Amino acid sequence: MGIYGALSTAVTGLRAQSFALENISGNIANSQTTGFKRIDTDFLDLIPDAPQARQTAGSVLSQSRSTNNLQGDIRSVSTETNMAINGNGFFVVEPRIGQADGDAVFSGASYYTRRGDFEVDNGGYLVNGSGYYLKGLPIDPTTQNISGSVPQVLRLDNAFLPAAQTTRINYQLNLPQLPKTAQYQESQAVGSELLNAGDFVAITPDVAATTTGSAAVAGSATSTIASAGNTLQIQIGATTRTYAFVSGGGTTMPTIDIADVASDTIGEVLAQIEADMIAQGAVGADVSLVDGNISVTAGNLTDSITITDGTTGSATTGFGFTNGTYDPTVAQATLLSTRVPTVAAQDSNEFIAQSISGGAITVYAENGAPANVQMRWAKVNSTVNGGAERWNLFISTNAEATGAQPMWTRVGGDYAFGANGSPNPAVDSTDLTALMVNGVLIGDVRLQHGANGLTQFADPNGTAEVTALNQNGYAAGEFVSVAVNDNGRVVVSYNNGQQLEVAQVVTANFNAVNQLKRMDGGVFAATSESGEPILDNDGGIIGASLEASNTDISEEFTKLIVTQQAYAAGTRIVSTADEMLQEALNMVR
Incomplete structure (x- = not known):
C-alpha cells in the first residue's frame, strides 16, 4: 500500500470520525426532544485483497446505528392527552397536507413515532408537537367495543352527550332478620316489627x-x-x-x-x-x-x-x-296474608314507622329528566309469628301526594328467605313496568339483584345494609375535557359526570425496529428491511406521561472525547505521510 495508501487510509479515518462527530452533535442537540432516539456510529474496516502475508489493516467506513429499541425515561405531565409507550411500539400518525372546505386533508400514509405530546387542536384532532395527527380505532358508543380494524385519524366531537334512559338498577343489600322499626323500638313486642296491613287497607x-x-x-x-x-x-x-x-x-x-x-x-x-x-x-x-x-x-x-x-x-x-x-x-x-298495594299520603308516617329505609337513587327518563327513587322495606311475616320470613319492597312514586292519594307503591312480589338467609325461591331481578316517579315516566326498569345480591342475616342495628346501588342512565351532558387512560382509550368527560370512551389508540410494532427510516419531526417510515407494522390494541400506553430522549449526555461527552482524540491521531498520520513523501522527493536533489 505504501505511503499513498497510508495517506488514503488516514483520510477515511478522518471522514469516519467526522461522521461520528456529526451524530454526537445531533444526539446532544436533541437531548431534550420528546421521544427522540439517538443515533450511534458503527465503524467497518475495509480490507484490500492481498496474500495473507501482505494483508494490511485497511481503511475504515462509518455508518449509523439506530437505537429505536432503547426506551427513554418516562415522566408524568399534567396534560391528560399526552401519552408514552412502555415497550417497543410506536404511535401511528399521519401528516396533514392541506385543507378543503374548512376541513383538514390528510396524506393517507401512516408514519410511526414515539413522540406522544398530543393535544386537541381547534378541529378536534389529536396532534403532537411535530404536527402529526394521531390515528386509532373508533369505539362504538353503545357497546363500548372497538369497531373496525384499520386505524384512522381520530377526531373528537364536542357535541352534547344525549341522555340515556335508566333501564337497570343494580341493587344489592342485606335485610335484618329483626328490623328495628320505629314501631318495634316503641313496643319491643313480638310481631311489632311487622307491617300491620290493617293500618293501610280495609280489613x-x-x-x-x-x-x-x-x-x-x-x-x-x-x-x-x-x-x-x-x-x-x-x-x-x-x-x-x-x-x-x-x-x-x-x-x-x-x-x-x-x-x-x-x-x-x-x-x-x-x-x-x-x-x-x-x-x-x-x-x-x-x-x-x-x-x-x-x-x-x-x-x-x-x-x-x-x-x-x-x-x-x-x-x-x-x-x-x-x-x-x-x-x-x-x-x-288474614292480616299476615294481606298485601298492601299502595300507601296513601295520609298514612305515610305510620308506614315509615313500620318499615326501614332501603336507600335512594336518582334515575333518568328518556329525555334526561331526573327522578329520585326512594325505597323502603317492610317485613310482612316471620317464623316467630308462625309464617315464613317474608318482605315487601315499596317505592315512593309520588312524594307530593296528599290525603288519600297513593304515595308509596309496592313493587315485585314477596321476597321470601330461608333459614340460611338466602332468598327462597331465588330472586335474581325484579321488573318495574312503566315506572313513574313524581310524574316522570321512566319506563321499564329492572332491579338487578344478582345471584347473591339479596340476603337476610341478623344485624344488631336492625337496618338494611345496602352494598350496591347504581343505575345505567344519565342526563344530557356537555363536553368538558378529554384524556387518555392507561388502556390506551381516549376518554371524553362531560359535565353530567359521565365518561365515554370514544377511541382506542393503537401501537405499531416491527420485527426489525432499527431498520425504520428516520424522517423529520421524530417520525419513522416502514421499510422493506423493517417489515410491515404489527398493530396492537394493548401496547402499554401510559396516560398523562411523556417519553424523554434516550440520549445520555455523559455518554455522548465521553464519545466526543474519544472521537476528538481519534481525529487528532488521524491528522498525525497525514502529517507523517506528508513528511515521508517530502523525504522521498529530497532524494533526487
Whole structure:
C-alpha cells in the first residue's frame, strides 16, 4: 500500500470520525426532544485483497446505528392527552397536507413515532408537537367495543352527550332478620316489627268478644245486667281493667254506680267502659251494642281479648259473656296474608314507622329528566309469628301526594328467605313496568339483584345494609375535557359526570425496529428491511406521561472525547505521510 495508501487510509479515518462527530452533535442537540432516539456510529474496516502475508489493516467506513429499541425515561405531565409507550411500539400518525372546505386533508400514509405530546387542536384532532395527527380505532358508543380494524385519524366531537334512559338498577343489600322499626323500638313486642296491613287497607275488624241472645237495649237500666257487688274484668292486649259495680257513691272509673244518673243505663255504662279502656292504652277499643248484643272489639287485628264476667242482673244472667280468651287467630292469619298495594299520603308516617329505609337513587327518563327513587322495606311475616320470613319492597312514586292519594307503591312480589338467609325461591331481578316517579315516566326498569345480591342475616342495628346501588342512565351532558387512560382509550368527560370512551389508540410494532427510516419531526417510515407494522390494541400506553430522549449526555461527552482524540491521531498520520513523501522527493536533489 505504501505511503499513498497510508495517506488514503488516514483520510477515511478522518471522514469516519467526522461522521461520528456529526451524530454526537445531533444526539446532544436533541437531548431534550420528546421521544427522540439517538443515533450511534458503527465503524467497518475495509480490507484490500492481498496474500495473507501482505494483508494490511485497511481503511475504515462509518455508518449509523439506530437505537429505536432503547426506551427513554418516562415522566408524568399534567396534560391528560399526552401519552408514552412502555415497550417497543410506536404511535401511528399521519401528516396533514392541506385543507378543503374548512376541513383538514390528510396524506393517507401512516408514519410511526414515539413522540406522544398530543393535544386537541381547534378541529378536534389529536396532534403532537411535530404536527402529526394521531390515528386509532373508533369505539362504538353503545357497546363500548372497538369497531373496525384499520386505524384512522381520530377526531373528537364536542357535541352534547344525549341522555340515556335508566333501564337497570343494580341493587344489592342485606335485610335484618329483626328490623328495628320505629314501631318495634316503641313496643319491643313480638310481631311489632311487622307491617300491620290493617293500618293501610280495609280489613274487617275482629269481633273478639260478644254476647248472644241478651237483647239488651241502650236505654235499659244498668241494674238489668249488673248488681251491686258484681265485677267485670276486660283485658285487651296488655291493658287489663276490673270494673266494680256499686249502688251509691257515684261513678269513678273503674267503679261504676248503677244508681248514678251518669251510668244508670246500659248505653252510658258501655260508653264509659270504652272510654276508660282507650285511656288505659287499648287504643281503638270498641265497647258497644250490636244488634242487641254487647260487643267488645280490640280495635286491631293482633290483640286477644280476655273476659271474666262476674255480673248478675235482676232480669238476666248479667252482661252475658262467656268467660275466657278470645284469640283473633283467624283475623291474624288474614292480616299476615294481606298485601298492601299502595300507601296513601295520609298514612305515610305510620308506614315509615313500620318499615326501614332501603336507600335512594336518582334515575333518568328518556329525555334526561331526573327522578329520585326512594325505597323502603317492610317485613310482612316471620317464623316467630308462625309464617315464613317474608318482605315487601315499596317505592315512593309520588312524594307530593296528599290525603288519600297513593304515595308509596309496592313493587315485585314477596321476597321470601330461608333459614340460611338466602332468598327462597331465588330472586335474581325484579321488573318495574312503566315506572313513574313524581310524574316522570321512566319506563321499564329492572332491579338487578344478582345471584347473591339479596340476603337476610341478623344485624344488631336492625337496618338494611345496602352494598350496591347504581343505575345505567344519565342526563344530557356537555363536553368538558378529554384524556387518555392507561388502556390506551381516549376518554371524553362531560359535565353530567359521565365518561365515554370514544377511541382506542393503537401501537405499531416491527420485527426489525432499527431498520425504520428516520424522517423529520421524530417520525419513522416502514421499510422493506423493517417489515410491515404489527398493530396492537394493548401496547402499554401510559396516560398523562411523556417519553424523554434516550440520549445520555455523559455518554455522548465521553464519545466526543474519544472521537476528538481519534481525529487528532488521524491528522498525525497525514502529517507523517506528508513528511515521508517530502523525504522521498529530497532524494533526487
